[in-house]
Every structure is written in structure tokens, then in C-alpha cells.
Amino acid sequence: MQASSARQVARLGLGGLWLLWLTGPALAGPTEELSGAMGADRFQAGASVVLAEPVDGDALLAGGSVDSDASIGGDATVAGGTVAIRATVGDDLYAAGGRIEVDARIGGNVRLAGGSVTMTPQTFVEGGAAVAGGTVEARGHFGDYLTVAGDEVTLGAEVDGDVRVYAHRLTVLPGTRIGGTLRYRASDPVELPPDVVVGGGMVREDDPAVGPTSGDWDGDDAAGRVGWIGLAGLLVVGALLAWGLAGFSQRTTAALIAQPWLGLGLGFVVLVCTPVLVAVLVITLVGIPLAVILLLTYLATLIAAYVLGALYCGDRALAALRLGAQPSLVMRLLGLFLVLVALALASGIPVLGSVARLVVLLLGLGGIALALRTPRLAT
Numbered sequence: 001m002q003a004s005s006a007r008q009v010a011r012l013g014l015g016g017l018w019l020l021w022l023t024g025p026a027l028a029g030p031t032e033e034l035s036g037a038m039g040a041d042r043f044q045a046g047a048s049v050v051l052a053e054p055v056d057g058d059a060l061l062a063g064g065s066v067d068s069d070a071s072i073g074g075d076a077t078v079a080g081g082t083v084a085i086r087a088t089v090g091d092d093l094y095a096a097g098g099r100i101e102v103d104a105r106i107g108g109n110v111r112l113a114g115g116s117v118t119m120t121p122q123t124f125v126e127g128g129a130a131v132a133g134g135t136v137e138a139r140g141h142f143g144d145y146l147t148v149a150g151d152e153v154t155l156g157a158e159v160d161g162d163v164r165v166y167a168h169r170l171t172v173l174p175g176t177r178i179g180g181t182l183r184y185r186a187s188d189p190v191e192l193p194p195d196v197v198v199g200g201g202m203v204r205e206d207d208p209a210v211g212p213t214s215g216d217w218d219g220d221d222a223a224g225r226v227g228w229i230g231l232a233g234l235l236v237v238g239a240l241l242a243w244g245l246a247g248f249s250q251r252t253t254a255a256l257i258a259q260p261w262l263g264l265g266l267g268f269v270v271l272v273c274t275p276v277l278v279a280v281l282v283i284t285l286v287g288i289p290l291a292v293i294l295l296l297t298y299l300a301t302l303i304a305a306y307v308l309g310a311l312y313c314g315d316r317a318l319a320a321l322r323l324g325a326q327p328s329l330v331m332r333l334l335g336l337f338l339v340l341v342a343l344a345l346a347s348g349i350p351v352l353g354s355v356a357r358l359v360v361l362l363l364g365l366g367g368i369a370l371a372l373r374t375p376r377l378a379t
Helices: 003-028 219-244 246-258 260-283 288-322 329-346 352-373
Strands: 034-038 041-051 059-068 076-085 093-102 110-119 129-142 145-159 162-172 182-185 202-204
Touching: 059 260, 219 246, 219 288, 219 329, 246 260, 246 288, 246 352, 260 288, 260 352, 288 329, 288 352, 329 352
Parallel strands: 041 059, 059 076, 076 093, 093 110, 110 129, 129 145, 145 162, 162 182, 182 202
Antiparallel strands: 034 041
């Protein structure tokens, strides 16, 4: 790719964040809840969202905290810092958040991703469920299947079909009933309480005694390959930013050196408020095309921000070693590589790894915002 093309691609993505930076401060403060309807469907967004009236169609809910206390006839798509689903969802449920609690009947399938996920004993899922989180507690009743991935997983459910669990530590509670097979991967073998029933038997997939079967997928090898491919991709992005937009990436580092805490704060505002802004544009109907463009730009910018945050960390380390001398492109890329490898290794450390990557992402987002707001900041 030629230098001019690299600059055009990078500026296109960064231009989208400029729009976020202009509108983000308005959304950062207290605002009224925004809501709207399109036929039988319902949209709500705000700092604190409460669904208090039944919805005949689908529901899209986004906010700092989201409480769904009324029935939803169709699908429910929910995103927030804390999410609570306490009323019936007629079809599928999709939810993402820092903390998720489900205490309801779900007529279709369930897809959940969060820092901590709790499904109470009163939860009833007619279809299947796929859940990912740092800590996951899966109780209640599940129809077709249950798949769980997490660091700490507690299983105390009735499942008509198969159960798959990928966890550091798996605990199976007394009274668990599984109609199919329980397949799991965990650090240690799982001991089942005497009253647990597993109709199809239990298989520890990483047990050497089981041995590989024809066509088995080696998750560890695949994850390793994907990890190296991802690292190579991030380095390519870093090369484009450090070379095609050298001035801007250096200005981002300088802005963060001058105001690191402000950069972290602005990064958090952009990260949290952008999905809310997208939801607001969707609610206006006429803003849907802009919402799609904004969402795609946002997702692309997250990658660039992560790399810029890592570049900042590498530049700081190089500055300390070189006593303030301006590092060359090769040295900046070397610093970026070492930071990315360190972050990849830290990802295996519970909590700390996730916090480290989040901080780098927030620094990148905040640095972009600061650099765009102060384009003449000296590097």
C-alpha cells in the first residue's frame, strides 16, 4: 500500500472518531432516557433504562444500567454496564454487559457475554443457551443445550440436551440434571455430587486417557495460531499508523504523556457513549444510515485505538531508555511488538490481563480524542 493510501484509510477511520469526540461530551453527562417505537418494536437508551411496559415486538435496550421488568413478545437485544432481565422474552435474548442477571422465561435461544453472568433457578430457556463470562452461574432449566465458557463456572441446572463447559474451574451443584452428555475442559477433574444425573455420561475433553478422535478440533493449537495471526495483524496496523500517520501517532503519544488521566477518562466516555449514540440514531429512523456507518467506524477505530495505546506504552519505554531522543520507526515498531507480546502473555492472568488490555484500549481512544481536539500539540 502506498503512503497516500495508508493516510487516506487511517484518516477515514479517525474522522469517524472526530464525530464521536464532538458528540461524546454531550452524552457523558446526565441525560433523559431516549425512547421510541417502530411498529410493535421498542427502542430505549440512556444512563439508566427501565422497561416498564410490555412490548409486543422486539426490544433494543442500551444504557449504563438496564432493567427489563416487562414482557417482550419478540427478540430482546440488551447492552449495558449492568443488565437485569426479569420478565418474559418471547423469542431470543442477546445481552452483553459488565454484570448480567437473567431471572425470566425465554421462548427462544439465549446468547450472553459479560464480566459476571447469573442465571437464577427461576430461569427457563425453551431453546439453547451459549454463555461467556469471567464468572458464570447457570441455574434454571434449558431445553436444547447449554454451552458455557468462563474462568469460574457454577452449574446447577436442568438441561434436556448436551452441556459443554470450558472453564478454569467448574463446580457442579447437587440436584443438577443433564439429559445428554456433559463435556468439559477444566484445570482439574470434576467430582459430581451423588444426586447429579447425567444421562449421556461425562467426558473431560482434555483428559489424555480419552485420546483424540478422528476429526477432533485441537482448540489449543487453533487458539495459538489465531493468536499469532492476530498479533501479526496488529503489527501491520501499527506499521500503517507509525508510518502512514507518523505525525498523528506521535501527537497521540505526546497528548497522553501530557494528560494521561484525562486520556483515560475520555477513552471511557468514547467507549461507553458510542453504542448509546448509535441507539439514539436508530431511534430517529432517519439516522439509521448514519448509525450503521458510525458503528462500523467505531469497531474499526477500536482496533486502531488498541494499537495506538500499545504504541504509547512502547514510546514511553523507549523514551525512558533513550533519555528523550526521538525513536526511529523501527524502534517504535519493536516497542509495539514487545508491548503486544506482553499483553498477550498477561491475558493468561485472571483479571489483571483483562484490566491491562482495557487500560491500553482506553488510553488509545483517549489519546485519539486529545490529538484530534488539539491538532497542533507539539510532539
